[in-house]
Amino acid sequence: MNMKQMSTSGGELSVVEIEGRGRALVATQSLRAGQIILRDSPILLYSAFPLFPSSATSSSCNCYCDYCFKTLQASSSSSTSINPCPECSVHLFCSPKCLTAARSSSHSPWVCESLRRLRDCPSLLPQQPLECQVQARFLLAAYNLALVSPSHFQTLLTLQGQRSCLNSTDSIATSAQFLHSLISSLCTPPPPPQIPLPQEGWFSIELSATLLAKDKLNAFGLMEPVSEDGHRSVRAYGIYPKASFFNHDCLPNACRFDYVDTNPGPYNTDIIVRMIHDVPQGREICLSYFPVNENYPNRQRRLMEDYGFTCHCDRCKVEANWSDNDDDDDDALDVEQEEEEVMDEDTDQQMEAASESGNEDGGQADSDFPHAYFFLRYMCSRNNCGGTLAPLPPTGDSSSNIMECNVCGNLKNDDGVGGDGKGELSMDE
Numbered sequence: 001m002n003m004k005q006m007s008t009s010g011g012e013l014s015v016v017e018i019e020g021r022g023r024a025l026v027a028t029q030s031l032r033a034g035q036i037i038l039r040d041s042p043i044l045l046y047s048a049f050p051l052f053p054s055s056a057t058s059s060s061c062n063c064y065c066d067y068c069f070k071t072l073q074a075s076s077s078s079s080t081s082i083n084p085c086p087e088c089s090v091h092l093f094c095s096p097k098c099l100t101a102a103r104s105s106s107h108s109p110w111v112c113e114s115l116r117r118l119r120d121c122p123s124l125l126p127q128q129p130l131e132c133q134v135q136a137r138f139l140l141a142a143y144n145l146a147l148v149s150p151s152h153f154q155t156l157l158t159l160q161g162q163r164s165c166l167n168s169t170d171s172i173a174t175s176a177q178f179l180h181s182l183i184s185s186l187c188t189p190p191p192p193p194q195i196p197l198p199q200e201g202w203f204s205i206e207l208s209a210t211l212l213a214k215d216k217l218n219a220f221g222l223m224e225p226v227s228e229d230g231h232r233s234v235r236a237y238g239i240y241p242k243a244s245f246f247n248h249d250c251l252p253n254a255c256r257f258d259y260v261d262t263n264p265g266p267y268n269t270d271i272i273v274r275m276i277h278d279v280p281q282g283r284e285i286c287l288s289y290f291p292v293n294e295n296y297p298n299r300q301r302r303l304m305e306d307y308g309f310t311c312h313c314d315r316c317k318v319e320a321n322w323s324d325n326d327d328d329d330d331d332a333l334d335v336e337q338e339e340e341e342v343m344d345e346d347t348d349q350q351m352e353a354a355s356e357s358g359n360e361d362g363g364q365a366d367s368d369f370p371h372a373y374f375f376l377r378y379m380c381s382r383n384n385c386g387g388t389l390a391p392l393p394p395t396g397d398s399s400s401n402i403m404e405c406n407v408c409g410n411l412k413n414d415d416g417v418g419g420d421g422k423g424e425l426s427m428d429e
C-alpha cells in the first residue's frame with residue numbers, strides 16, 4: 001500500500017491508494033468521537049447564487065460578503081459596514097480589508113470585468129438553469145486562480161475528475177461548450193499562467209470541461225444560516241484540497257462542519273472534519289457526500305451520475321435487498337422529487353421497530369436493518385434537516401456528550417440513543 005502522511009494537526013490521517021476507490025484517507029491512530037481530524041482552507045471559493053437573480057433569489061444574493069462570505073449586516077460599525085467594489089458596485093464586501101484582499105485575489109480586475117461583461121449581455125445566460133449560471137462563476141474563478149495563484153491552480157488540476165470519468169459527461173461537455181463559447185466571446189482571454197500548461201491547453205473547451213468535472217466531484221457547499229422554517233441552503237462553494245481526499249460512505253464515520261459567520265476571519269471559511277464515533281487505527285475515514293437520509297435508489301443514482309461510481313458500502317449491501325427499491329426506480333427520472341426525497345417509509349418503519357426494541361445497540365441484531373443504530377443516534381431529528389450529528393471535541397480524556405448537527409447547527413445532549421428531539425439545547429446553553 002502506497003502511504004503518504006497528510007499534514008493534519010496531529011498527523012491523524014494518511015493518504016493511501018485503494019483499488020477501486022482511488023486515493024483515500026485512513027486513520028494512522030485510533031480516533032475518538034468528536035475528535036477534529038482535519039481543518040482545511042479553501043483554495044477557491046465562489047458564490048452559489050445565480051448571476052441573474054430571480055425574484056426568489058434576489059433577496060439572498062446581496063446578503064454575503066463576496067470575499068469571506070460572512071452575512072452582511074448594515075450597521076454603523078466599520079467592521080460590518082458594506083463596501084462595494086469601486087469598479088462594478090455590484091460586489092459587496094464586509095470590510096475595507098476584505099475589499100482589498102478580494103481585489104488581489106477572487107475579485108481581481110479580470111474577474112470584475114468578465115462578470116460585468118456577462119451581466120451586460122443578458123441575452124443568453126438568464127435563460128439557463130441556476131446550475132449553469134453558478135458554473136459560469138466557477139469557471140471565471142478557476143481561470144482567475146491560475147492568474148492569482150498558479151500553484152493553487154496546479155493543485156486544483158491534481159484533484160479527482162476528468163471530463164471522461166462521469167456518467168454525466170454529456171452534460172459537462174454541453175455546459176463546457178456553451179459556457180466556454182460565451183465567456184470567450186465576451187471576455188478578454190486570461191493570460192496563460194507561468195506553470196506547465198495542462199494537456200488540454202490553455203483557456204479551451206477541453207480545459208473548461210476538465211475544470212467543471214473537478215468542481216462537480218470536489219466542491220463543498222458552505223451553508224447559509226438556518227431560515228425560520230428550518231431550511232438551510234448553500235451560500236458558496238469551495239474547493240478544499242485535503243478534504244477532497246475523503247471518499248464517500250453511506251454510513252460515514254466523520255462529518256464536516258463550517259462556521260462561516262461565527263469563526264473570526266481570515267479563516268472563517270475553513271471547514272472542520274470531526275469523528276462521529278470512535279474508530280480503530282487503519283480504518284478508512286469517509287464522509288457522506290449528501291444527507292444520509294436519502295434512500296438506496298437515490299443514493300446509487302446520485303453517486304453514479306455525480307461522482308461516477310457504484311457504492312458497495314455495508315449499508316448499500318443490505319438496502320439493495322429491500323423490496324421497495326423497484327418502486328422507487330419508477331420515479332428515477334423525477335429529479336425534483338429526488339431533491340426533496342427524505343428517508344423512505346420503509347426506513348422509517350424499520351427505525352421505529354429498532355427504536356421500540358429498546359436495546360442499546362439499536363437493532364444491530366436485526367439483519368434487515370443492522371444500521372438502525374446509526375440513524376437513531378447520529379441523524380438530526382429536526383424536521384427536513386437530514387444533518388448528521390457528531391459530538392463536540394473531547395476535552396482531555398473526557399468525551400463530550402453534546403452532539404452538534406452539521407447542517408442546522410442544533411446542539412443536543414447525547415442520551416445514548418437519541419432521535420426523539422428531546423434533550424435539545426439552546427445555543428446559550
Ligand SMILES: C[S@@+](CC[C@H](N)C(=O)[O-])C[C@H]1O[C@@H](n2cnc3c(N)ncnc32)[C@H](O)[C@@H]1O
Nearest residue numbers: 020021022023160217244245246247248307309
Ligand atoms: C472527492 S473524490 C475522493 C478522493 C478520490 N478517491 C481521489 O482519488 O482523489 C471523489 C471520487 O472518489 C471516488 N470515490 C469516492 N467514494 C468512493 C467509494 N465509496 N467507492 C468507490 N469510489 C469512490 C469516486 O471516483 C469519486 O468521484
